[in-house]
Amino acid sequence: MRAVVQRVSRAKVTVDGCVTGEIGPGLMILLGVGRSDTSAVAARMAERCANLRIFEDDQGKMNRSLLDVNGSVLAVSQFTLYGDARGQRRPSFITAAPPEPAKTLYEEFCEALRKLGVTVATGIFQAMMSVELVNEGPVTILLDSDNTF
Template identity: 65%
Template sequence: MRAVVQRVSRASVSVDGEIVGAIRNGLLVLLGVRSTDDRESADYLADKIVNLRIFEDADGRMNKSLLESNGELLVVSQFTLYGDARKGRRPSFIDAAPPERANELYEHFVSKCKKLVETVKTGRFQAMMDVELVNNGPVTILLDSEKQI
């Protein structure tokens, strides 16, 4: 799994002009599922994200996690994170998981996060979504469950 994690002061996701998920201070996670991913990948990434120390402490240092800062989480599926544009001009998405498998692991990831974080909002799987955010910092971290070393 791949995740683009952005620390935000606010973020929302809309489908057909209707807001389906919105948060205040916390993390926006754009989540891509690879064809070889499994529940272990989702569990690893969920735990990594909610414990990532990218929130400021009393001294202004990035030293607190989402859990420690009582932040909110917005998770949006994004298969294009597995787009490969090394050849030609049109990305290939061959490494992205098929929709049924991707949705299963996306839902598992969200379920895991809901056990750890009080407020978890989502987009709508396979929908055309508009994502709005105010990146705080800016802080953006790229994570990949394949790179657990």
């Protein structure tokens, strides 16, 4: 499972001109699901995102987590995080999970965040979405359950 985690002051996602998810301060998470991912991986990734200390404390150091600042999450599925363009011009998505298991694990990731007490807004799985965000810092962290980065 791969996540692009961005600290935001606000973010929203629209589908066909209608807002499907919107948050204030918190994290914008683009989530890609790989073929070998499991429910346990989804739960661990949710825990990592919720506890990632990328919010500033009183001394200006990144020392607070999403849970510490009571922030929200906008989670958007993005299979293109598994795009492999090494040695080619057109990326291959062979390592991305097929739609059915990917949707299930994406939903499990969102539910795991909710169980941790996080307010979660979402896009619509497999829809063409427009995402707007204000990246604060900017702070962007890449997480990979296989620790490839």
